[in-house]
Amino acid sequence: MGIDAHVVNNNPETVSTDYDTSDGLFFEPITAEEVADVVEATDADGVMVQFGGQTSVNIGHPLQSEINRRGLDCQIMGTSVDAIDLAEDRDRFNRLMDSLDITQPCGGSATSQEEALGLANELGYPVLVRPSYVLGGRAMDVVESDAELIEYLKEAVRVSPEKPILIDEFLADAIELDVDAVSDGTDTLIGGIMEHVESAGVHSGDSACMIPPRSLDPKTAKRVREVTEKIAEGLNTVGLMNVQLAVKQGDVYVLEANPRSSRTVPYVSKATDVPIAKIAAKVIAGSSIEELGVTESIPESVSVKEVVLPFDRLPGSDPRLGPEMKSTGEVMGTAETFAKAYDKAQDSIGKPIPAEGTAWIDFSDEEFPTAESHDSTLLYEGYEQYFDMVEYNSQESLHNSLRQGQIDFVVSRDRDTLEVCVEEEITYFSTTASAFAALEALDAKEGPIDVAPISSRQKTNINWGA
Incomplete structure (x- = not known):
């Protein structure tokens, strides 16, 4: 597209093998001041904040203020900072979902022990509890009674008006899904629908997952697509978006939506051969999905993402999977069946069955x-x-x-x-x-290991949920 691209990254290891992937590479902390320094040094016309996960979208407002303070001719590109904030603000996001007729688990926030107990009893145990101000599911838990909730409030968090806790209905035995998509503000391209292997209660970042999903009937898959498109339109998304959903008894619930890249983007792109990060970058730079001529792709083989857990390097840490994220990496196994793909994924993380x-x-x-x-x-x-x-x-x-x-x-x-x-x-x-x-x-186990280049595996160019 004839656009110089500079990457700001605070971790050299993540780009150690791809140091020439951009025109410039800056190893700097991801703060508003440091990024504004790079903008000033490169005379940048725009900044894309949605490729650095939660850390980079968090600097959206401060960065815009810093750019304005310095009088720089630069804008934050893609989904607006306000839309990103809307997705983060529980009350505003709930109102948006209600206006779009999208179902969510019942829940609310509490700023005291009394409020927390009242809300939990209103919802009915078990409930999912978590602080409203942390990443990666830290201090998230499923509690079964008043006694457990009181213990949680004493041991895990300090609830206050400044730091409320979120309490949600726990969807036991639900199927959890992740959807990665790209929108240009008008059209939405779904990169992939992933089904979690683990049931509700295990953090999405720690659950193995599969592409394509195997537990969705056509009606439910169609509803998943409708929900994704409605949210993309409601947030005026331009670029990447990740939606986390749960399906229980045929009903589709939205757990959260993030108008940014997620950790599953590389996995989705490899499994489907649709480079959604590249597509999103071009969309943010001004191209439309129609102009790019890209289409959705559903693989005929199964790809399983499995997580790498750090317990061998952290003696004394809790090795059980739960609501709090613990993984530090991931691998992918691909085969003609889920069973073989899962087996290959376990081999890849050094946990052979x-x-x-x-x-x-x-x-x-x-x-x-x-x-x-x-x-x-x-x-x-x-x-x-x-x-x-x-x-x-x-x-x-x-x-x-x-x-x-x-x-x-x-x-x-x-x-x-x-x-x-x-x-x-x-x-x-x-x-x-x-x-x-x-x-x-x-x-x-006795079946063939099914080794083949990802690019040679069969895929069908049809829309997810069509």
């Missing part, structure tokens, strides 16, 4: 199905086909066996046991959804 050996299966936590349930029987009998199942009378005996290499595979939510698994590099799974996915992967 053994095809045989000895297993300890512990369904005592409430996360897992009860012993008498059909799901419990399916899992236990499924793993019995591959492993010798063992039981222990004491945790000490269990941990000794783990350390002596006598156990190859674990399913549990017991924190102390999982910490030993991390230390001994024993493959484990801590949720019902991942335990079922691992069983599927075992059933596919």
